[in-house]
Amino acid sequence: MAMLIPTEDETMLRDAARGFLDDAAPVANLRANRDQGRAFDPDLWAEMVKMGWAGVLVGEDEGGSDMGFAAANILAEEMGRTLVASPFLSSAVIAASALRAAGRPAGAIASGDVTYALAVDEGPKFAPAATAMQASADGNGFRLSGTKTFVGEGTSATRILVLAKAEAGLTLFDLEADRVGLTRDKLDLVDSRDHAALTFDNVQATGEDVVGEVGQGLAALAPALRAGHAALAAELTGLSAGAFGITAAYLKERRQFGRRIGSFQALQHRAAHLWCEIEVSASTILNAGRVLDATPDEADLAVSLAKARATETANLAVREGVQMHGGIGMTDEYDMGFYMKRARVAAEWLGDYGYHAAVVARARGMAA
Template identity: 50%
Template sequence: MPLYLTEDQTMLRDTARAFMAAEGSIATQLRHWRDIGCKDGFGHALWKQFAELGFTGILIPEAQGGLGLGHVEAGIVLEEIGRNLTPSPFLVTAVAAVEALKGTPHADRWYPGILAGETVAALAVDEAPKHRPERIAMTAERAGNGFRLSGNKQFVVQGASADVVVVAARAEEGVTLFAVEKGAAGLDVEGVRLADGSIGARMRFDGVVDADAVIGEVGGGEAVLARVLGAGRAGAAAELVGLGTQAMGMTVDYLKQRKQFGRLIGEFQALQHRAAHLYAELEIARAATLKAQQLLDEASPEAEAMVSVAKAKAGAASRLAVQEGVQMHGGIGMTDEYDIGLYMKRDRVLAELFGDGAYHADKVARMRGY
């Protein structure tokens, strides 16, 4: 498929861009909720506005009230979220959790709330400082008609405000996913403020859940988890592209305004070369991300590798954008008054979410036989 948006996708992008700029700006959302110490880190009223525009139903099938669109469209919204650093549960709820619940009885239970912007979901996979889903140690032991979940999870984005958590645990038959409701017996949640001001959670599980909590088949969680993580990684890559693009735009604007030695610093050729290089890197990342989304929508066997390429490339390009941005802004780039530093903080969180560049480079190498 060509690496550009269709007419309908362009209209969606324009709608999302206008909405995020007007309602999801840094001043009205990120700074506001951060500065008042909001326990959720985002505005529930804004989440309902997402629903009113249909964003929360992008990946939900039409038969269940959604739009029945694909990962390209979800990525369009996420890129605009990245541009504005808009705090929302869109990535983990409307992308990752929706994929996890798709085609199961849990979809009927939770999709209506997601469509209405009333339900927040989270994904509990990581158990160590780094993303290593193949090393899940949390156990799920049969107990009567259910399972006893035992273990700890960390870096659970939106976990503190989630109504339902998709949990990956290891049963005797293999990795199994569970839908654990807020307030479940034996679930202890500790909210943690992340580097970018958003709220994650550490979770401790030591209780029994009903057998109905199983998502899919017992022992069949690896395939579902791979699909969920693929969706999450492609979404995170799209958000990183939006973040990096906006950081670059802010920096170029600053180069056109700041004077030094009697000249605009943007007239210095060395800075022009660096800006041009950054632009090229971001365009490569955008193309890789769009290709990954297209392959996911096609259910292509090449999707998994391309998603890792996109996540690694988007992470590298975004990191370059925020580093160059802070450096070219000079000392003021380190102050909280200027937004460029907020982009650097968000970049660091997104880079780690669902695996950093080193993880995905290694993953691609292994898939290619190295």
């Protein structure tokens, strides 16, 4: 149990992040993004870059802060509390992990000069191994043809990590987002974030664009997915805490029958149960970060457990939040609806509960 106690440095990072985000990125910032039709607040992202957040997983020799996975999870969790939209997950966590593991430079991520999107999904469910998009041989290079959907930061990213099927097997490519033949179409999902469908029409790629080895795309992608699963789980846990916070505040203010509804025992029991679930999920996030920092190649169980647990907790948190707010919980005037919408989208991205529960079951010898 001692390992699940945050260190002094982790506590300081969390406090600093929360203080900054509460002031600079309340939920009103997400509303502004939606109303202005922007993917994220560029000024907010610039501040995050200055604080070293974009380089949290980039080596110091490249200008990164190299704080590690546990620190990345702390930042993601605090962003989840106020529903911060930014390239953090796709660029600072997923792309930086993939590039670093493959020995490719990632300093441009730390400096904020580039942002990345991950193009993996092709159908309604997360299934990297079933990738069908073709990378046909073309001289010494390739021609990429096919479609990807549910691409986070898909319209705003300046570079794309894309998984395609070459003759030698699945291969991961790193391409400029404006490469000839690549079309990006915005998807209007309920969480008011930047998602896109990408179409590749004979997009040219060279050997220099390959991340890792040709035919070893899943191996090259594995470090990125492990980091992404953990950070997204952290965001969902922060989202749960944020939803619980505004719900608890509402219970203390709303009056019925001459009493604050927070004094009703049935609601107290439900709130207490939710708080306990959030605390347990937070422990799985801390554990996932510690395992990733210590033995990243052995972190599949820890990160899938965290994603599955955080998904279920977030679902409970937003359902309870909406119900305890009553009918106003789903109105646009109140923030709770934004938490519910983001929880639904994040639950599906990078694998839903069923996907990660299956990973946990196999790791524990409970499934074939």
